Amino acid sequence: MASKSSNFLERYGYDLLLGSIAAFYVFMAPYTKVEESFNVQAMHDILYHRHHLDNYDHLEFPGVVPRTFLGALLVSSLAAPSVLAMDLLHVSKIYSIFAVRLVLGGVILSTLRFFRLQVRHKFGLQVEAFFVILTAVQFHLLFYCTRPLPNVLALGVVNLAYGYWLKEKCYAAINCLIFATVIFRCDILLLLCPLGLELLLTRRISLWKALKCCSLCAILCIGLTVLVDSIMWKRLLWPEFEVFWFNSVLNRSSEWGTHPFHWYFTSALPRSLLAAYPLFLLGVLLDRRILLFILPVFSFVLLYSKLSHKELRFIISSVPIFNLSAAIAATRVYNNRKKTYWKFLYPIMLGLLLISLGCTVITFMASNENYPSGHALKHLHETGQFANSTNELWVHIDTFSAMNGISRFCENKFPWRYSKEEGIPPEELCQRNFTYLINEHPAIDGFKCLLAENGFSRVRLRTGFPPILLVKEPKVYIHGNVRNKDVMHRNWPGCS
Numbered sequence: 001m002a003s004k005s006s007n008f009l010e011r012y013g014y015d016l017l018l019g020s021i022a023a024f025y026v027f028m029a030p031y032t033k034v035e036e037s038f039n040v041q042a043m044h045d046i047l048y049h050r051h052h053l054d055n056y057d058h059l060e061f062p063g064v065v066p067r068t069f070l071g072a073l074l075v076s077s078l079a080a081p082s083v084l085a086m087d088l089l090h091v092s093k094i095y096s097i098f099a100v101r102l103v104l105g106g107v108i109l110s111t112l113r114f115f116r117l118q119v120r121h122k123f124g125l126q127v128e129a130f131f132v133i134l135t136a137v138q139f140h141l142l143f144y145c146t147r148p149l150p151n152v153l154a155l156g157v158v159n160l161a162y163g164y165w166l167k168e169k170c171y172a173a174i175n176c177l178i179f180a181t182v183i184f185r186c187d188i189l190l191l192l193c194p195l196g197l198e199l200l201l202t203r204r205i206s207l208w209k210a211l212k213c214c215s216l217c218a219i220l221c222i223g224l225t226v227l228v229d230s231i232m233w234k235r236l237l238w239p240e241f242e243v244f245w246f247n248s249v250l251n252r253s254s255e256w257g258t259h260p261f262h263w264y265f266t267s268a269l270p271r272s273l274l275a276a277y278p279l280f281l282l283g284v285l286l287d288r289r290i291l292l293f294i295l296p297v298f299s300f301v302l303l304y305s306k307l308s309h310k311e312l313r314f315i316i317s318s319v320p321i322f323n324l325s326a327a328i329a330a331t332r333v334y335n336n337r338k339k340t341y342w343k344f345l346y347p348i349m350l351g352l353l354l355i356s357l358g359c360t361v362i363t364f365m366a367s368n369e370n371y372p373s374g375h376a377l378k379h380l381h382e383t384g385q386f387a388n389s390t391n392e393l394w395v396h397i398d399t400f401s402a403m404n405g406i407s408r409f410c411e412n413k414f415p416w417r418y419s420k421e422e423g424i425p426p427e428e429l430c431q432r433n434f435t436y437l438i439n440e441h442p443a444i445d446g447f448k449c450l451l452a453e454n455g456f457s458r459v460r461l462r463t464g465f466p467p468i469l470l471v472k473e474p475k476v477y478i479h480g481n482v483r484n485k486d487v488m489h490r491n492w493p494g495c496s
Contacts, residue, residue: 014132015113022105022142029367030097031374031410032147034403035313038063039148042072043100044408047083048093053232057408061420065246066239068183068225069232071153079103094378097409105146111159112145115320118166123289123328126335130327134279137353139360140272140312141319143367151313154184158191158317165195165293170205175217182221186244187304187314194299198292253309261305268312269301271363272319274356276326279349283325286332290325297321362459365470372455372475373397374405376438379451380478381412384436386486392417393435396424400440401476404455435487437479442495447479448488449495 009016032040041057046069049055058066079100086095112135120128135141144152161176177192199205222238229237247253259267270277283290297318304315333349336342377395385393396419397406411418419434429437430446437447455475459468477495480487 014116014128015109017132017136018112018142019105019109021136022109022146023102025143025364026098026101026105026146028364029143029371030094030101031371031405032097032407033371033405036148037403037407038067039072039075039150039153040097040100040407040409042067042069043076043079043148044096046072046076047080047096047100048408053234056232058232059234065243066229066233066237067150067243068229068239070183070225070228071150072148073228075100075104075107075148078107092412094410097407100148101146104148104152108145108152108156108159111156111163112320115159115163115166118163119324119327122166123324124331126331127324127327130330130334131323133353134276134323134326134330134356137356137360138272138274138276138319138323139363139367141316143364144313144316149313150184151316154180154188155317157184158188159320162320168204170199171210171213174199174205174210174214178214178217179221182218182240183225184240186240187247188317190303191296191300191317194296194303198296202292247307247309251308253307256309258308259310263310264301264305264315268310268315269318269322271359272312272316273322273326274359275349275352276323276356278352279326279329280322281325282333283327283329287325287328290328293321294325362468362470366456366459369454369456369470369472371405372453373401373403373438374410376401376451376453376476376478377406377410379453380436380438381416383451383490383492384478384480384487385415389415389486391415394419394433395436395438396421396429396432396434398437398439398441401438404476406438430481435481435484437477439477439479440475442474442477444479446482448482449477450480450487450492451478452493452495453477 038058041061045056045058053059079096079102082099083096086099116128116131119131145155157176157180161173161180164170164173164176174192174196177188177195181188181192196205196210200207200210225240226236226238229239233239273280280294284294301315301318304310330349333342333345337346377397380395393415394417399420399422402420424432426439426441426444429444436450437444442449442452452474453476454472457471457473460471461467462469474495480492482488
């Protein structure tokens with residue numbers, strides 16, 4: 001028995017560690033934000049509305065650009081048995097979001113496992129161990145891996161491409177990147193092109209065979225996404241082509257904010273890699289083998305830097321390769337820790353790992369407070385329902401609240417009803433028959449503020465202990481209709 005347990009931990013111990021951290025993030029911060037809204041609403045609708053497309057959220061709120069349903073269909077299909085069991089047991093719908101996010105995390109981490117096993121085969125057990133350690137003490141990769149973002153769905157396929165790349169199955173790697181580009185994120189093209197060029201220059205692939213193989217893969221992928229998404233969107237559609245046209249040709253993504261060219265290198269990568277950032281640079285100097293893997297990924301980030309609208313999640317696919325280079329450096333420092341010069345690097349490396357862990361804890365605590373509307377709706381459900389009442393309770397959710405924690409998974413059954421109607425001026429809300437409002441405004445005519453939900457505002461340094469404080473301030477307010485006596489007679493915390 002002990003031998004079986006030892007073999008199990010040897011085979012799956014790293015997966016249990018990374019999976020446990022990712023699952024912890026899910027249970028502590030289950031709500032989602034606007035960037036995840038399409039896929040999370042699509043998963044909800046597939047699970048609960050099934051073939052009744054007219055009830056799907058995306059037809060009423062299509063978003064700025066369309067996205068593919070293929071990722072949502074995959075995750076929903078895998079999560080369906082557990083969601084069906086919860087439905088039969090009359091478990092609250094909010095727990096279904098745990099199911100879909102855990103399934104998504106399992107899919108992404110299984111692809112990371114495939115990549116990790118190739119790391120072990122090519123670079124050894126110690127490099128694999130440090131790869132896991134560096135990944136575990138970082139925040140963003142494991143926090144994002146359960147979040148239904150197009151970037152995360154693409155990350156899963158890119159992990160497979162990295163694994164095949166290490167196995168020297170270059171055509172399989174390229175086909176994976178084509179799949180990710182055509183279906184999930186058109187910007188993976190910026191990784192596909194440098195990688196393809198490198199493989200051609202190093203003669204690991206031939207141009208003619210690559211054209212034949214890749215053209216067939218691209219045609220099949222386009223056919224798949226056009227077939228499925230044209231049905232789901234009720235119009236002829238290739239989603240990622242429209243995204244490419246919107247972001248690259250029209251360059252309208254800049255309407256959502258811009259950053260300077262160097263932002264990925266001076267802000268996003270240092271925050272996402274932490275200790276791995278200086279270590280990956282050291283790894284390039286210490287092991288020539290890693291340079292051929294770093295160059296295409298570095299080029300991906302460099303090319304992406306030309307787009308003025310930047311977000312950390314856009315380059316999340318680069319993190320595994322940078323972690324590999326960092327793991328090589330960490331292994332070299334560890335193995336030479338008793339030698340001259342290296343013995344000075346070893347405590348520095350340990351200090352960097354501890355700093356990374358501290359930064360991850362602080363970032364998680366801040367992120368946990370970043371979904372105020374989800375917490376507000378939960379409090380409303382707990383307090384705002386009337387006993388023995390058959391009247392519907394209408395809740396209006398404004399745009400800000402819908403973007404910061406509320407999805408259809410958060411909604412309850414009768415007597416609760418929800419409206420996300422946009423464009424209603426605050427002074428006109430009192431003319432509607434809403435029982436409650438979840439709103440970013442602290443005062444609204446015809447309604448009384450019942451509860452203020454705090455959210456993360458900023459980090460403050462101080463001289464005492466702890467030296468770092470997370471400052472929170474009211475972000476979302478629950479308002480009750482003053483004409484509804486049942487609402488007014490209940491005990492509420494108030495907003496003062």
